[in-house]
Amino acid sequence: MSGGAVERLATCHCGQLQLRCTGEPAKISLCHCLDCQRRTGSLFSVAVFFARAEVTLAAGVAKMFRRSSASGFDVAFHFCPECGSSLWWEPDRLPGRIGVAVGAFADPDFPMPEQAVWSQDRHAWLTLPDGIAGHAQNPVKAGSDRQ
Numbered sequence: 001m002s003g004g005a006v007e008r009l010a011t012c013h014c015g016q017l018q019l020r021c022t023g024e025p026a027k028i029s030l031c032h033c034l035d036c037q038r039r040t041g042s043l044f045s046v047a048v049f050f051a052r053a054e055v056t057l058a059a060g061v062a063k064m065f066r067r068s069s070a071s072g073f074d075v076a077f078h079f080c081p082e083c084g085s086s087l088w089w090e091p092d093r094l095p096g097r098i099g100v101a102v103g104a105f106a107d108p109d110f111p112m113p114e115q116a117v118w119s120q121d122r123h124a125w126l127t128l129p130d131g132i133a134g135h136a137q138n139p140v141k142a143g144s145d146r147q
């Protein structure tokens, strides 16, 4: 990469916490699980996964909340202590990856997710566009960095 890599800035609600992501996303995934519903206050979360080396803290201070996930592996969530937005998370089962909240880029042109997981928890009225592969749970295997 010779200086031409795409760079995106994810910012919390109040603006003090900023994360710089370079390069193209490894994966974009929508999650309907009940934990994501409670975390976001919305009906699903959309995560973009970048390789760990492509993500750096650009500004601010984060707090961390660690919990187990619906698939049985811990996830550490990093959020703004001022406004509460969760900005990024580190799934134990994907140690080479960092998930970033797509909404934090405030970019309506951000690419569409390629998959939706935990569709067994999807609200009944919610339908997704064609082109997003649905999974009743989460198909990614522990330790796999492929998906």
Ligand SMILES: [Zn+2]
Pocket: 012, 013, 014, 015, 016, 017, 080, 081, 082, 083, 084, 085
């Ligand atoms: Zn904030």
Ligand SMILES: [Zn+2]
Pocket: 031, 032, 033, 034, 035, 036, 037, 045, 118
């Ligand atoms: Zn989830």
